[in-house]
Amino acid sequence: MSSTEVEILLVEDNPADADLALHALRRDHLANTIHVARDGEEALDFLFCRGPHSQRSPDRQPRLVLLDLKLPKVDGMEVLREIKNNPRTKVIPVVILTSSREEKDVVNGYQLGVNAYIQKPVDFEQFRESIRQLGMFWLVVNEPPPPNAFQAK
Amino acid sequence: MSHSLLQNLPIGRKLVVATMLVTGTALVLTCLGFVLFDISKLRQYFVRFLQIQSEMVASNSVSAVLFEDSESANATLASLRADPQITFAQIVRKGGRTLATYRRSDLAESEYLPDLSALPSDGFQFSQDRFSISRRILSEGEPIGTLYIQADAREMYARMKGYGWIALIILVTACAVALWVSMRVQRVVSQPILELTEAARTISREKNYSIVVPADRDDELGVLGKTFNEMLRQILTDMEARSRAEEALRRNEERLNLALRSAGMGTWSWEIETDHITSDEYLGPLYGLAPGQFPQNFEGFARLLHREDRDRVEQEVARSVEHDVEYNTEYAVIFPDGRFRWIAARGKTHRDESNRPVRMTGICWDVNDRKQAEEEIRKLNAELEGRVEQRTAELVATNKELEAFTYSVSHDLRAPLRHVDGFARILVEDYGSQLDPEARRYLQRVQDGTRQMGQLVDDLLDLTRLGRQELRRQATGVNSMVNEVMAQLQQDFEGRQIEWKIDRLPFVDCDPALMKQVFSNLLSNAVKFTRLREKAVIEVGTADLNGQPVVFVRDNGVGFSMKYADKLFGVFQRLHRQEDFEGTGVGLATVQRIIHKHGGKIWAEAELDKGATFYFTLSIAAESQSTIEETIGGKS
Numbered sequence: 001m002s003s004t005e006v007e008i009l010l011v012e013d014n015p016a017d018a019d020l021a022l023h024a025l026r027r028d029h030l031a032n033t034i035h036v037a038r039d040g041e042e043a044l045d046f047l048f049c050r051g052p053h054s055q056r057s058p059d060r061q062p063r064l065v066l067l068d069l070k071l072p073k074v075d076g077m078e079v080l081r082e083i084k085n086n087p088r089t090k091v092i093p094v095v096i097l098t099s100s101r102e103e104k105d106v107v108n109g110y111q112l113g114v115n116a117y118i119q120k121p122v123d124f125e126q127f128r129e130s131i132r133q134l135g136m137f138w139l140v141v142n143e144p145p146p147p148n149a150f151q152a153k
Numbered sequence: 154m155s156h157s158l159l160q161n162l163p164i165g166r167k168l169v170v171a172t173m174l175v176t177g178t179a180l181v182l183t184c185l186g187f188v189l190f191d192i193s194k195l196r197q198y199f200v201r202f203l204q205i206q207s208e209m210v211a212s213n214s215v216s217a218v219l220f221e222d223s224e225s226a227n228a229t230l231a232s233l234r235a236d237p238q239i240t241f242a243q244i245v246r247k248g249g250r251t252l253a254t255y256r257r258s259d260l261a262e263s264e265y266l267p268d269l270s271a272l273p274s275d276g277f278q279f280s281q282d283r284f285s286i287s288r289r290i291l292s293e294g295e296p297i298g299t300l301y302i303q304a305d306a307r308e309m310y311a312r313m314k315g316y317g318w319i320a321l322i323i324l325v326t327a328c329a330v331a332l333w334v335s336m337r338v339q340r341v342v343s344q345p346i347l348e349l350t351e352a353a354r355t356i357s358r359e360k361n362y363s364i365v366v367p368a369d370r371d372d373e374l375g376v377l378g379k380t381f382n383e384m385l386r387q388i389l390t391d392m393e394a395r396s397r398a399e400e401a402l403r404r405n406e407e408r409l410n411l412a413l414r415s416a417g418m419g420t421w422s423w424e425i426e427t428d429h430i431t432s433d434e435y436l437g438p439l440y441g442l443a444p445g446q447f448p449q450n451f452e453g454f455a456r457l458l459h460r461e462d463r464d465r466v467e468q469e470v471a472r473s474v475e476h477d478v479e480y481n482t483e484y485a486v487i488f489p490d491g492r493f494r495w496i497a498a499r500g501k502t503h504r505d506e507s508n509r510p511v512r513m514t515g516i517c518w519d520v521n522d523r524k525q526a527e528e529e530i531r532k533l534n535a536e537l538e539g540r541v542e543q544r545t546a547e548l549v550a551t552n553k554e555l556e557a558f559t560y561s562v563s564h565d566l567r568a569p570l571r572h573v574d575g576f577a578r579i580l581v582e583d584y585g586s587q588l589d590p591e592a593r594r595y596l597q598r599v600q601d602g603t604r605q606m607g608q609l610v611d612d613l614l615d616l617t618r619l620g621r622q623e624l625r626r627q628a629t630g631v632n633s634m635v636n637e638v639m640a641q642l643q644q645d646f647e648g649r650q651i652e653w654k655i656d657r658l659p660f661v662d663c664d665p666a667l668m669k670q671v672f673s674n675l676l677s678n679a680v681k682f683t684r685l686r687e688k689a690v691i692e693v694g695t696a697d698l699n700g701q702p703v704v705f706v707r708d709n710g711v712g713f714s715m716k717y718a719d720k721l722f723g724v725f726q727r728l729h730r731q732e733d734f735e736g737t738g739v740g741l742a743t744v745q746r747i748i749h750k751h752g753g754k755i756w757a758e759a760e761l762d763k764g765a766t767f768y769f770t771l772s773i774a775a776e777s778q779s780t781i782e783e784t785i786g787g788k789s
Contacts, residue, residue: 014568014572016568016569016572016575016576017568017571017572020571020572020575020576020579023575023579070565099565099567099568099571101614120567120568120571121571123571123574123604123607124571124574124575124577124578125578127571127575128575
């Protein structure tokens with residue numbers, strides 16, 4: 001697994017949501033390698049190559065992190081804070097994908113440096129459309145940060 | 154001395170003395186003058202008579218002297234016998250020889266031997282009872298001898314005495330008459346004065362001011378009497394007024410005392426100069442002392458106070474004395490048994506003409522119960538505040554919980570919905586061909602259900618969010634809001650024939666986001682409930698309700714029965730079946746809450762199958778007041 005490039009890190013504790021997101025992403029062939037982290041701690045271990053992911057190279061980071069906010073152990077905001085506080089990871093585009101429409105979450109997210117905030121539409125059709133669009137944008141349209149951007153300065 | 158003697162005499166005596174002095178003096182002077190004049194006349198007459206006699210005798214005796222004829226000389230002298238007053242006569246020749254001598258027959262030879270040598274020539278002399286005269290006897294101008302005649306003056310003196318007696322009798326009689334008259338006169342004058350004096354004496358003795366002195370005369374004494382009576386009358390009036398005032402004062406004092414007693418007050422007075430305190434019998438017990446045992450100086454008073462209050466009370470007393478402010482304070486007093494009670498004191502500084510403080514007077518009363526009650530209230534207040542704080546904290550906590558709840562509603566409730574919807578859709582899309590039509594229909598029901606519940610969650614969240622949201626008011630044009638909402642609703646009425654009648658609408662003072670939601674709900678309702686109309690008419694306008702501008706949204710849709718009007722704005726209250734008109738029953742509740750939050754009112758008028766009108770009041774932004782008035786005026 002460490003040899004293949006992970007295109008998307010999906011941080012989602014709910015397996016149903018994870019399934020639906022994966023279904024949508026794969027249906028449009030937007031991403032082949034998607035790693036699902038089931039809680040905040042696992043997401044951080046993955047990104048900082050700790051614990052079970054200590055074999056992973058910190059130079060090969062995912063092109064996009066899809067982050068849910070309500071997570072066991074370490075919540076989404078904390079994960080976001082750690083990512084954006086660390087010079088090695090702060091360039092990774094992070095998109096919050098959450099069911100929360102709370103204004104304070106939106107504000108907090110942007111203040112911590114999130115790259116986009118998407119509220120999961122209740123309607124599955126709209127949800128699928130959102131996923132499709134954000135996959136299209138971040139994986140196809142957007143120019144990713146070059147590898148040396150991940151090195152600490 | 155006589156002046157003061159006169160001054161002390163009674164007025165009647167004074168008048169008599171004055172009259173008598175004047176009358177007496179006049180009479181005495183008159184009599185004296187009369188007598189002296191008469192005496193002088195008598196003497197003159199007497200001298201003249203003797204001179205004539207001596208003249209006659211001297212000329213008759215010239216030849217006798219010349220010839221030293223003693224006989225003839227004696228005969229000449231003897232002619233003097235005719236006058237009994239002449240007692241002695243003698244002719245003496247020049248050289249001293251006596252030529253003739255006459256002597257009244259009844260006289261002895263030894264008697265009347267006048268010292269003729271003492272007589273001046275041609276002169277006369279009065280002695281005790283005689284009158285002597287000398288005359289030179291001349292012959293051809295040459296003195297040849299001297300004639301001496303001596304007369305008895307006693308008769309003359311007797312006549313003089315007679316005059317004196319007459320004068321005296323006249324004097325005495327006149328004086329008696331004068332005395333009698335003056336006494337009568339003085340009675341007329343002095344009687345009223347004496348009466349006045351007696352009246353004054355009686356008044357001063359008996360304090361009886363109702364006496365009236367007779368004053369029926371027109372002279373000065375009458376005036377005096379009338380004035381005196383008038384004065385008495387005034388005094389009587391004044392005294393009556395004074396006695397009434399005193400009575401009133403006495404009653405006031407009684408009332409004041411009664412008030413002080415019933416209020417449990419004690420009074421005090423402090424002479425500042427001498428540092429002496431006088432107090433009534435009620436003051437002592439207020440300080441836990443026996444009646445009348447209140448200290449008599451400031452130091453003693455200060456010792457009764459609670460240590461913590463002493464300095465403050467002293468300062469307040471000083472302030473009242475120096476700056477003429479009212480002394481009004483409360484302090485704790487230590488009783489001899491160690492208890493302490495709260496006393497209130499109030500007082501005033503009195504000053505003399507030069508504004509120097511002289512004394513302070515005031516009252517004290519017990520305010521212990523009030524103080525305790527105040528303390529109680531203070532404690533209760535503190536407790537209450539504590540409770541309020543606690544409640545507030547609880548409320549804050551509840552609010553936080555509520556927030557957490559709505560958060561989890563928005564997050565946790567929505568997620569399963571999406572799953573249900575998502576997997577139902579995947580089933581339809583990916584496995585639809587393997588399912589029979591009924592299974593697909595059921596899947597459709599599942600999807601409808603999830604969509605409706607999603608809407609419900611959203612609406613509920615909107616409603617709850619309203620509760621804690623602060624209004625951000627600003628002047629907002631209603632027309633522009635309506636236009637924006639219409640643009641958003643566009644897709645809901647595409648292909649339908651709707652006539653929009655949008656009036657010129659005012660600017661209102663509101664939170665634009667919330668107000669937009671009001672119009673969004675009302676207009677989407679209007680669009681929804683006119684769905685069955687071939688030509689829908691939706692109107693937004695303003696009207697005037699008892700002088701208050703209102704905005705209304707009217708449609709010609711299915712309307713509703715007014716008997717359900719009270720349910721219209723309740724949460725989850727619906728007047729239509731779900732299959733006829735979809736909805737959650739939250740929209741109008743949200744609208745009402747927004748209007749209420751803006752301080753407005755909302756109500757609806759409708760008729761089944763004829764349409765509905767929703768009215769609501771809004772505060773018109775100041776600058777557009779004229780606009781809406783114009784609009785309303787134009788409509789009516």
